[in-house]
Amino acid sequence: MIRGSDLAWTESGRGIPVLWIHGYPLSSAVFERQLAIEGFRHIVPDLRGFGASPPPSGALTIDDYARDCLALLDHLGIASTVVAGLSMGGYVALALRRIAPRRVNGMILIDTRSTADTDEGRRARAKSIAEVEAAGTAPLIETMLPQLLASSAHEVVSAVRSIMESASIPGVVEALRAMAARPDSTGLLSSIDVPTLVVVGEHDVITPPDAARRLAESIPGARLVEIPGAGHLTPIESPEPFNRAILEFLSERFGGSTP
Numbered sequence: 001m002i003r004g005s006d007l008a009w010t011e012s013g014r015g016i017p018v019l020w021i022h023g024y025p026l027s028s029a030v031f032e033r034q035l036a037i038e039g040f041r042h043i044v045p046d047l048r049g050f051g052a053s054p055p056p057s058g059a060l061t062i063d064d065y066a067r068d069c070l071a072l073l074d075h076l077g078i079a080s081t082v083v084a085g086l087s088m089g090g091y092v093a094l095a096l097r098r099i100a101p102r103r104v105n106g107m108i109l110i111d112t113r114s115t116a117d118t119d120e121g122r123r124a125r126a127k128s129i130a131e132v133e134a135a136g137t138a139p140l141i142e143t144m145l146p147q148l149l150a151s152s153a154h155e156v157v158s159a160v161r162s163i164m165e166s167a168s169i170p171g172v173v174e175a176l177r178a179m180a181a182r183p184d185s186t187g188l189l190s191s192i193d194v195p196t197l198v199v200v201g202e203h204d205v206i207t208p209p210d211a212a213r214r215l216a217e218s219i220p221g222a223r224l225v226e227i228p229g230a231g232h233l234t235p236i237e238s239p240e241p242f243n244r245a246i247l248e249f250l251s252e253r254f255g256g257s258t259p
């Protein structure tokens, strides 16, 4: 049990730990192709209500997801780790760094941002909550799919659809509430003193390359990599160039396999 929840996670490999935190409304499965990155110990939780983790029993904040990840690290006896967060997972990664800076020895911020929601963004979240409560997640999934992916390749679209279908209604609703209420993390960026990589898909319409550039420019020494042709889900949409960028960064800054 992790903080009272029967949290599910995947582990693979040996070496410096890398904690991969998925986005919304996804699961650890979005990082399936990253488990092949050799020379590192990959830890990939399903956040509450997503993948194989049970639905949340009450309200959640982004800090709750971060504290779950910290408790998982405690459970696994891991003192510090590289934290890699995709989109909502990036919000969680920044929260984790704020709550427990010494547990984070590197950051990989993927298709994400440091800013809070705008008022318009919060209204859109409230509308999605009402829709999901009334009609389940199917309509939301069909609306979101084209926004998440630049590719219309059947294989990728159906893989992402099936990951989204594994999300529970309370998981989706509480994640929407948590994201709407999240604080702006921009003030934290200049204090990040660990190696940081920012990755963005060229055609990401949710957190566009301009936002990634601003994010990278605000973190001392951060490197920015743009993945050509990819949308918002670079790890699953363009796994080869994505993995190359990750392996190059991890190998250079933390040892492990050389590309």
Ligand code: MLT
Pocket (backbone or CB within 6 Å): 022, 023, 024, 025, 086, 087, 088, 089, 179, 206, 232
């Ligand atoms: C995600 O991919 O995690 C979400 O699109 C992030 C968001 O809605 O802010």
